[in-house]
Amino acid sequence: MEKKDIIQSFKDSLFTGLIALALFGPIVGLRTASKGEGLFITPQWGIVFLLVGLCVLGRFLINLNSARKTEITFFSNFTSKFSAITEDKAKHFAITAILFAVVFPFLPFTDRYFMDVAIMILTYIMLGWGLNIVVGLAGLLDLGYVAFYAVGAYSYALIATTFGWSFWICLPLAGVFAGFFGILLGFPVLRLRGDYLAIVTLGFGEIIRIILINWYEVTNGPDGITGIPRPSFFGLPFKRSPDEGETSFHLFFNLEYSTMHRIIFLYYLILVLALITNYFTLKIRKLPVGRAWEALREDEIACKSLGVNPTNTKLTAFAIGAMFGGFAGSFFATRQAFISPESFTFIESAIIVAIVVLGGMGSQTGVVLASIFLIGITEMFRDLEQYRMIAFGGAMVLIMVFKPKGILANRKPTILMHGDKK
């Protein structure tokens, strides 16, 4: 390596150090502590210099590495393994993953905690797949997807608590309501694209949340809705001692009562819901409407000149994406038995968008990997409390640096070779 390069890298890392100093100085360096009356600032410059030093050193090493034109081997191995999953191996991977998901509740190491994390990951996978229709296929950046999740959850909660209807009636109704809200959002944003669309959808998400907080008579405001009925196993409730004239799940199947029954049932419920979302998306991609979504993502003017109706195409994308968000929402409501507007903040939308984008826009398998990676990592660090979000951010940065187009960036064609019989 030439001397010039080293000097250049050194300068660059010093600059990095300056930025690090500007950031860490106030954030870490000035610690406020309350002593007796009022707050006092305790400086901790030692830690700051340690952090800045680490940044300078890290940057310098990365620079040296890239100057030598060698990749960081560990990560490139790691990522090339991911790209190897594409195309032909994807099918095997999917089948293995589904089989694993099916037997997961009965594996010896699976306990209550694992099940809860798995249910959470599956919920995000379903939301990711639902949003993938809007963002990945139709190319409409929706930053307010959580609104449909909320509409689904609240519709379910309100219908179930008011009319006492069963989960299986409320679920499709919640989906329909959410789909209706999808169209409601779709109309005003038909002409918008890119950043402008993102801003309006973001606003829409906030509007829904604020309505939920303030419409006290209906939504019970910030107190939320309690006592949402738990789902029953096709009419058999999961209760230790059923009401008179009722049989509960464990009595019917002659099992010892365990709270795990309900958890396992919820797990399979969300697994099936998620797989339906996936199946639907894979099928609709091959139909004219699905292909029109993808075409719209590529080029709107070309679409118009070919006779694709952009209005209908966008509205169906919004409606169907929202519908699946609504299904996931009603699942969330029935699992938690309690919902409040706090569960539907912007960060949820951001996480779902992150899953779709980092998974590789439009890639169904990518959504699964990104959900496991992002939600799993965040969960693994749960014991470290406030460092969890650092892990989340770190995971995002890692994907962006090493897989800038998403974990699985390859788009799978909807039509394979056919009609070669000329």
Next chain:
Amino acid sequence: MLKISNVETFYGKIQALRGVDLDVNDGEIVSLIGSNGAGKSTLLMTISGVNKAKRGNIVFNGENIENQQPHKIVDMGICQVPEGRRIFSRLTVEENLRLGAHANEKGKYFINDIKEVYDLFPVLSDRKTQRGGTLSGGEQQMLAIGRALMSKPKVLLLDEPSLGIAPKLVNQIFVSIKNINKEKNVTIFLVEQNAKKALELADRAYVLVNGKVTIKGSGQELLKNKDIQAAYLEGGAKN
């Protein structure tokens, strides 16, 4: 067949078309030449309904279409090959073609239409599972034309099919355009900067200057016209 009278189109306050009169008869190849910014593409977009005419009429087979939605216009039988090809680059060749059939994908017969396109442009058949963006410029132009043909148009609007394409392929594409016109009985309205080629091909032609038609006549007449030679042939295309 297609009659455009006194059409004016605006982009905001800027007037792009200043009363265009023009007609295209059944089975013809009609060319429209003009320099950059004359309003050629705007005229095609106005016919397609992507841009709306502020004044004037566009009549297609006796029906006024100036206020129709673009997809309705494609349904009626006018399809445009937009400038710069606008291939769906992440979709495969075959997916691109099927999207062209969007307006009439009712039933199975589009398989036959796809075959016809492959017969017309055999190179597309070799590349049917390739992504549109990986094709060369000329191949993309063929794909764009094939894609538009999938909607079974009566009139095909072509916007600068020679743009950014190797001269050898330009010849091939112009031959194909002629074939589409003669064999498939599709009326062609061609907008071109390559005036020589466009006039040679055309039955009739128009010259558009500053949003207005200034000269019209048969292709041969216009080729011999002194003004056109000076403005579009000698200076521009030297081949």
